[in-house]
Amino acid sequence: MKLAYYPGCVAQESGKELDMATRWVCRALGIELVEFPTFSCCGSGFVDEANEVLNVALNARNLAIAERAGLDLLTICSTCQGMLSLANTRLGDARVKARVDGALKPLGIEYRGTTKVKHLLHVLTKEVGLDAIRAKVVRPLGGLKVGAFYGCHLLRPSDELLSESAEEPKSFEELLAALGATPVYYRGRVMCCGFPIQFVKPAVASTIAGHQIDDARAHGADAMATPCPLCHISLDAYQNQAAKAVGHPLDMPVFHLPQVVGLALGATPEELGLPRHLVPTTAAVAKIRPSVRA
Amino acid sequence: MPEETVSATFDVYRYDPGKDPAPRYDRYTLDLPRHTPVLSALLRIRGEIDPSLTLRYSCRSAICGSCAMQVNSKSRLACETPIGPEMERHGRIVVEPMRNQPVLRDLVVNQAPFWRQYDRIEPHLILDPRNPMPEGKETPMTPEQVEAFGETPRCIACAACYSACPAVEADPTFPGPMALAKLFRFVVDPRDTAHDARLLAIQPGGLWTCLRCHLCTEACPKDVRPSERIRDLKEMAIRVQGATEAGSRHAVGFKENIRERGLLHESKLVRQTSGLAGVASQFGQGVRIYRKKPEILKRPPPIEGRDEVEKIYEALDDPKEGGT
Numbered sequence: 001m002k003l004a005y006y007p008g009c010v011a012q013e014s015g016k017e018l019d020m021a022t023r024w025v026c027r028a029l030g031i032e033l034v035e036f037p038t039f040s041c042c043g044s045g046f047v048d049e050a051n052e053v054l055n056v057a058l059n060a061r062n063l064a065i066a067e068r069a070g071l072d073l074l075t076i077c078s079t080c081q082g083m084l085s086l087a088n089t090r091l092g093d094a095r096v097k098a099r100v101d102g103a104l105k106p107l108g109i110e111y112r113g114t115t116k117v118k119h120l121l122h123v124l125t126k127e128v129g130l131d132a133i134r135a136k137v138v139r140p141l142g143g144l145k146v147g148a149f150y151g152c153h154l155l156r157p158s159d160e161l162l163s164e165s166a167e168e169p170k171s172f173e174e175l176l177a178a179l180g181a182t183p184v185y186y187r188g189r190v191m192c193c194g195f196p197i198q199f200v201k202p203a204v205a206s207t208i209a210g211h212q213i214d215d216a217r218a219h220g221a222d223a224m225a226t227p228c229p230l231c232h233i234s235l236d237a238y239q240n241q242a243a244k245a246v247g248h249p250l251d252m253p254v255f256h257l258p259q260v261v262g263l264a265l266g267a268t269p270e271e272l273g274l275p276r277h278l279v280p281t282t283a284a285v286a287k288i289r290p291s292v293r294a
Numbered sequence: 295m296p297e298e299t300v301s302a303t304f305d306v307y308r309y310d311p312g313k314d315p316a317p318r319y320d321r322y323t324l325d326l327p328r329h330t331p332v333l334s335a336l337l338r339i340r341g342e343i344d345p346s347l348t349l350r351y352s353c354r355s356a357i358c359g360s361c362a363m364q365v366n367s368k369s370r371l372a373c374e375t376p377i378g379p380e381m382e383r384h385g386r387i388v389v390e391p392m393r394n395q396p397v398l399r400d401l402v403v404n405q406a407p408f409w410r411q412y413d414r415i416e417p418h419l420i421l422d423p424r425n426p427m428p429e430g431k432e433t434p435m436t437p438e439q440v441e442a443f444g445e446t447p448r449c450i451a452c453a454a455c456y457s458a459c460p461a462v463e464a465d466p467t468f469p470g471p472m473a474l475a476k477l478f479r480f481v482v483d484p485r486d487t488a489h490d491a492r493l494l495a496i497q498p499g500g501l502w503t504c505l506r507c508h509l510c511t512e513a514c515p516k517d518v519r520p521s522e523r524i525r526d527l528k529e530m531a532i533r534v535q536g537a538t539e540a541g542s543r544h545a546v547g548f549k550e551n552i553r554e555r556g557l558l559h560e561s562k563l564v565r566q567t568s569g570l571a572g573v574a575s576q577f578g579q580g581v582r583i584y585r586k587k588p589e590i591l592k593r594p595p596p597i598e599g600r601d602e603v604e605k606i607y608e609a610l611d612d613p614k615e616g617g618t
Contacts, residue, residue, distance in 0.1 A: 046548035103609035156508035192507035
């Protein structure tokens, strides 16, 4: 399997551990990542707020880059996934397409709309397949109760993203079970992490993050795992602020999606960048009892 | 063909704040056709098992918006939520009152906070007194003018969106999705004369708390798509007022930030949004993160083809329309 790798900004910067873990897991599963130094930021939803058509055009350019190479695009961020697939949907509107073409054609860029945008979660669960992943598990995550945290833009708006059920998704939980972990179901798993207003309304953002972490904990989670590095910033890097906002300690380790996969496939915590987290993951990793197979 | 029957288990939230020390869940099990709406099941429970069960409903046809409640944690109209799929997904049906509004009794909430936010947007046409609408005459609109409303006129004010909104949950001063979707409806109404004033009035604390999580759009039974209309309001507000709020500064700052290199320069964005005072208030947190993730101060190298990005901005980002 060969995919155009779209790491997004955060995984190239403060969330580098996500990029490390993605590369490790893709190597282990035989997914070839083709890199394009020409990709720009997806706009992260903020450019969309400031100028919708500009945001669509920037992503049409990104999509056209993969299209020219005849590849589908692999994202590792719920927001990148949402913004790039939303561009595909909005370009179905002839008026939007005409304005975007007007900006891209003079640059020799053609968007045809044949490139699919695929998040790593869905590549792992639908294309690599749970059986193939199960077969590669060398360290089942038995004993570890993990609350998946999907990230809004992987799920919603469901009709425009053609995502799995926005309210009852199950791909991440099925993957966690295939890795030997026990998935924890809680309301917060499909809720918002607060990140979009982290710098706009910090106290509100942290309260929202705190609510989701509390909910995961109340349902028995030892750790959370997210396919979105922006959620990771809210839940991990700003967890101390969330604790302040809800008025009690939280101490919830939060994994990136490929880190939980990598752990089960035999990677070391260092190879997955776990020491870079703000909330230590060591206690959660120590809970793994290799002999227990879910 | 007789419809398939399911044995449905309901765990229904019961609470009388004046009497009960704490809320409880009462369990009822009924054999019902799988397409039975949750509302019909609740009315059977009330009629046949427990007449004290308190709920609000009226039309039973998804028109009046009275029976919004939480079904297995989703804010929904009970009258159009069939029990079959809920049983298949969850093995039981947990019925709770809407969130973000205080419970009066059982499934009935006090909607005062919701309506207060609605009042705040002045939900009526504001006309120019010097140029009143001619009495007894209609104001024709072009198809394009009607299209601009989107689905916002279909809103039945059921409050499912308000119940689903995490921003309302964390900040009750936020107007919430319904009030903002209604605001949009007046801002695009060609008869209204207060468009810009409406945008200016709602901005302080009103618009930029929206997380664009789209939970409201998912909850809305009428496809009003509040989150997308709030997005439209944000772009309009930037055009009217420029980047004056932390939220609009963040959006415009982000847009300008990636124009420079094609990728985000993380630490610079904090400066763009929060100014020096904001950077100072974030300093301790920044140092904490920097120790583990020194890349937060890294300036990313420009992408290859940054000139293409610049040309796209030149073609589509008119500085008069929200650029800086």
